[in-house]
Amino acid sequence: GDTPLFGEMAGDIAVSYEFFPPKTEKMEAQLWDAITELAPLAPKFVSVTYGAGGSTRERTHATVARIRRETNLVPAAHLTCVAASKGEIDEIADEYWEAGVRHIVALRGDPQPQDNGVFRAHPEGYASAAALVEGLRKRHDFEISVAAYPEMHPEASSAQSDLDNLKRKIDAGSTRAITQFFFSADAYFRFLDKALAAGITAPIVPGIMPVTSFAAIRRMSANTEIPASLEALFADLDARPGPRALVAAVAAADLCKRLYDGGVRNFHFYTLNKADQTYAICQLLGLRPKETV
Ligand code: FAD
Numbered sequence: 001g002d003t004p005l006f007g008e009m010a011g012d013i014a015v016s017y018e019f020f021p022p023k024t025e026k027m028e029a030q031l032w033d034a035i036t037e038l039a040p041l042a043p044k045f046v047s048v049t050y051g052a053g054g055s056t057r058e059r060t061h062a063t064v065a066r067i068r069r070e071t072n073l074v075p076a077a078h079l080t081c082v083a084a085s086k087g088e089i090d091e092i093a094d095e096y097w098e099a100g101v102r103h104i105v106a107l108r109g110d111p112q113p114q115d116n117g118v119f120r121a122h123p124e125g126y127a128s129a130a131a132l133v134e135g136l137r138k139r140h141d142f143e144i145s146v147a148a149y150p151e152m153h154p155e156a157s158s159a160q161s162d163l164d165n166l167k168r169k170i171d172a173g174s175t176r177a178i179t180q181f182f183f184s185a186d187a188y189f190r191f192l193d194k195a196l197a198a199g200i201t202a203p204i205v206p207g208i209m210p211v212t213s214f215a216a217i218r219r220m221s222a223n224t225e226i227p228a229s230l231e232a233l234f235a236d237l238d239a240r241p242g243p244r245a246l247v248a249a250v251a252a253a254d255l256c257k258r259l260y261d262g263g264v265r266n267f268h269f270y271t272l273n274k275a276d277q278t279y280a281i282c283q284l285l286g287l288r289p290k291e292t293v
Contacts, residue, residue: 050077053109061077078104081108089125108127177205185262
């Protein structure tokens, strides 16, 4: 028939957008261009990451505060356990609460470079995301999101223990999980089934990342299955960034459509502080701009 591939997408979805705190004025301008362009799509919330090693405490806070001041968007601040005592985490949480921020994405964080791939908790800090969620909950009535890994966290001893850990994080008081990026809808749906069987009923929102480079993806997440058909789509595009970005947006939209067809209505986008791909994917999913934000 004449129905285009995405022609029947109803737009009945809710999205959230993830940004990272800028390091330079130029990057700050780029971030704000992206926020301004994406805001009319009325995301449920926008989240701002926290740098590896806890290095961006100030920049994350400044970005979240500016979003609060200058837009009607609902900001969510990422926070990790790395290199901070419980007292310091309490202070950060208090600052956010006082600034009107009500949503925290609570993470353990990655091991620091000097620790050779093994996470070492700060002597007076939190040792896991579950412990952090518990600590934050006691302090303030935050909405809390946590991380989930459809293809297992690389440090987990088994898929089951990783699932047990996710259950602990939810039971400690989080509202939703957001997944690590993945490229196989089947892998996501298998994980949803297992999570449900483990008694996890909180939403597990897929984290969507358009392909940048397979090398980078393999470096970021060793466990992520890259379907051969996807790899074939990107053949010979390494030196062609323009076409590559267009193909990546269509491939990500295709993944979203598979998820949508399986009942998914919430999507979290790793924007990398750029609007075009994310905007295009949302458009293909039927989302349309609302009144100016
Ligand atoms: P946890 O849930 O604590 O799990 C870490 C590992 O320990 C898992 O393998 C888990 O199975 C295991 N584990 C935990 N407790 C136990 C236990 N009691 N017994 C046995 N095993 C256990 N990183 C940043 O630095 N800044 C960010 O802003 C950031 N944002 C992210 C956003 C999302 C949506 C995602 C998916 C990841 C993000 N990360 C971020 C990366 C994250 O910090 C790393 O993946 C980190 O290695 C694990 O964090 P976690 O919160 O999943 O840890």
